[in-house]
Amino acid sequence: MWLLRLNMNISTEVRRSYELRxxxxxxxxxxxxxxxxxxxxxxxxxxxxxVRVPERILVAGCGTGMEAFAIARRFKHxxxxxxxxxxxxxxxxxxxxxxxxxxxxVRFVVGDITTxxxxxxxxxxxxxxxxxxxxxxxxxxxxxxxxxxxxxTPHGALYLGVNGVRHFSATWRPALAKLGFQxxxxxxxxxxxxxxxxxxxxxxHNAPRIANRGAEYLAGDLFGPLIHNWxxxxxxxxxxxxxxxxxxxxxxxxxxxxxxxxxxxxQLLPRSRAETHMFVELxxxxxxxxxxxxxxxxxxxxxxxxxxLLRWRARSTDxxxxxxxxxxxLWRKLxxxxxxxxxxxxVVDLSVPEWELEILRQADxxxxxxxxxxxxxxxxxxxxxxxxxxxHYLLVSVNLVSAD
Numbered sequence: 001m002w003l004l005r006l007n008m009n010i011s012t013e014v015r016r017s018y019e020l021r022x023x024x025x026x027x028x029x030x031x032x033x034x035x036x037x038x039x040x041x042x043x044x045x046x047x048x049x050x051v052r053v054p055e056r057i058l059v060a061g062c063g064t065g066m067e068a069f070a071i072a073r074r075f076k077h078x079x080x081x082x083x084x085x086x087x088x089x090x091x092x093x094x095x096x097x098x099x100x101x102x103x104x105x106v107r108f109v110v111g112d113i114t115t116x117x118x119x120x121x122x123x124x125x126x127x128x129x130x131x132x133x134x135x136x137x138x139x140x141x142x143x144x145x146x147x148x149x150x151x152x153t154p155h156g157a158l159y160l161g162v163n164g165v166r167h168f169s170a171t172w173r174p175a176l177a178k179l180g181f182q183x184x185x186x187x188x189x190x191x192x193x194x195x196x197x198x199x200x201x202x203x204x205h206n207a208p209r210i211a212n213r214g215a216e217y218l219a220g221d222l223f224g225p226l227i228h229n230w231x232x233x234x235x236x237x238x239x240x241x242x243x244x245x246x247x248x249x250x251x252x253x254x255x256x257x258x259x260x261x262x263x264x265x266x267q268l269l270p271r272s273r274a275e276t277h278m279f280v281e282l283x284x285x286x287x288x289x290x291x292x293x294x295x296x297x298x299x300x301x302x303x304x305x306x307x308x309l310l311r312w313r314a315r316s317t318d319x320x321x322x323x324x325x326x327x328x329x330l331w332r333k334l335x336x337x338x339x340x341x342x343x344x345x346x347v348v349d350l351s352v353p354e355w356e357l358e359i360l361r362q363a364d365x366x367x368x369x370x371x372x373x374x375x376x377x378x379x380x381x382x383x384x385x386x387x388x389x390x391x392h393y394l395l396v397s398v399n400l401v402s403a404d
Contacts, residue, residue: 011114013184013225014138015085021216022089024066036070037132038159039250039290040343046317046396047247047273047292048157054078054127058151060113060144061085061134065093065106071130072106083111083122114143124151132161136228137220145242149295158244158293163229164251164286168210169222170229172199176222186223188215232281232289245297250290252277253344256394260348265391270303276394301400303390306382312400314372314389315365319344320397324361331355331378339397348395355380356388360398368403 038044055078059068062082072080084090093108111121113134129148135141148158163169173183179195196211196218210222221227236246256276259265268276302308320339328335331354339348359372369389373380392398 011139017186017219017224018063018086019088021219022086022092023063023216023220025064025214025216036074037067038071038130038161039292041074042317042319042341042343043250043253043396044157044159044292046319046399048294049298049399049401050127050155050157056081056123056126056128058083058122058126058129060129060131060148062093062108063089065089065096065108067130067132068093068106068108069096069100069103072103076102076105078105078127080106081122081126082106082108083113083118084108085110085112113147114138114140116143116147118147119150122151125153126151127153127156128159129156130159132159133221135160136163136167136230137224137226139226141228142238142241145238145244149242149244152295154295156295157247158239160235160239160289160291160293162235162289162291163227164289165229165231166205166285166287167227167229168203168287169227171203172196172210172222173227175199183223184225186215186219188218231285232278232291235289235291236278239291239293244293244295246274246278247292247294247298248273249277249281249286250292251286251288252280253396254346255280255284257346257348260350260391260395263387263391265394266387268394269387269390270300272298272300273394273396274298275300299402301393301402303386306386309386309389309400310370310373310382311368311403313365313368313403314359314363315399315401316360316363317396317399320346320348320395322360324357327358328354331358331376331380339395352388359389360392363398365399365401 053075057071057075057078057080059071059080059082062068062084065082068080068082082093087110090108090110097103097106109121111118129152135144152158176195177183181192181195193211200211232249239246271279301312320341322337322339325335325337333354334351335354335357337350337352337357339350355376355378358376362372369385373385389398393400
């Protein structure tokens with residue numbers, strides 16, 4: 001009973017803070033061109049492996065609506081629902097919506113993402129739920145995960161943006177407490193700003209200019225009654241308890257880029273993308289997690305059985321573009337090729353045999369790897385094919401689908 005009362009008290013304080021300082025703060029430049037804060041859509045689509053555009057999208061903890069507006073502009077034919085427990089934030093979002101064209105497919109409602117009645121408030125059958133920068137600051141996160149699982153379609157996905165163990169508040173909060181500041185309540189002023197500049201000068205591991213951030217940001221991300229700076233394993237455990245399955249981390253995806261030099265990626269066989277991303281988190285914990293979960297588990301291709309892997313179908317993703325060199329049909333000759341991903345700011349230089357290029361060219365999801373190789377008229381050992389395809393699987397340049 002005492003824990004329930006504690007959670008209720010914290011919830012009340014959190015509500016009061018966001019009602020006092022709606023976030024994100026709204027300026028003319030911001031609401032005219034709301035910034036996309038999620039991982040690149042092409043990465044989400046490639047990891048999710050969804051063919052159709054999501055029909056219904058829920059923005060959980062939408063605040064003043066900036067994220068909902070950005071999503072609505074990206075998915076112009078999808079229904080977008082934004083929900084937040086702050087009536088003042090929702091009022092601002094509705095006001096901004098009226099001042100912008102082309103946003104009639106957005107609906108804002110007042111509601112608590114941890115209440116059992118969330119489905120009655122927002123509806124269900126959402127193909128995608130986005131919850132960015134919310135769950136790290138509220139109690140009863142398990143209830144939120146349960147609600148998300150209930151609101152998703154059988155093949156839906158959840159994007160979750162939450163704090164990691166290296167979030168700046170993990171060290172700055174105890175440092176500010178040592179300097180005599182009360183963390184439960186934010187009071188701006190010259191003395192606080194000087195203390196923040198001190199922390200900024202001494203902290204070599206976090207991004208600069210925290211001291212110049214607005215009061216709305218500091219009140220939620222540094223001060224307040226509750227902040228969860230949890231490792232990936234903790235967030236995954238909560239999601240799994242709700243029946244959701246981890247697909248990957250955008251932070252870990254980007255951290256993998258150096259391993260494709262000198263074929264270091266082979267050391268990770270036969271791990272799935274999810275397992276590989278968990279391994280990255282063990283070595284280099286992130287400040288902020290950008291995570292993707294789905295309602296249906298993804299089978300890991302049979303990397304330990306190279307012959308069985310050849311019976312899987314390969315499909316290139318849209319995450320990268322490539323200028324293919326002219327075909328020479330010298331299948332074992334090494335060719336230089338560059339994969340570019342503008343959305344993830346990634347360039348991968350490869351020196352690969354021509355048979356590998358041909359697989360990438362023709363990987364449309366209709367043929368198995370075995371069929372693609374047969375079309376070349378050249379035998380390539382199954383374990384060699386397995387190793388090279390695994391590199392593209394980790395890069396998310398190729399997805400593999402069981403032929404069964």
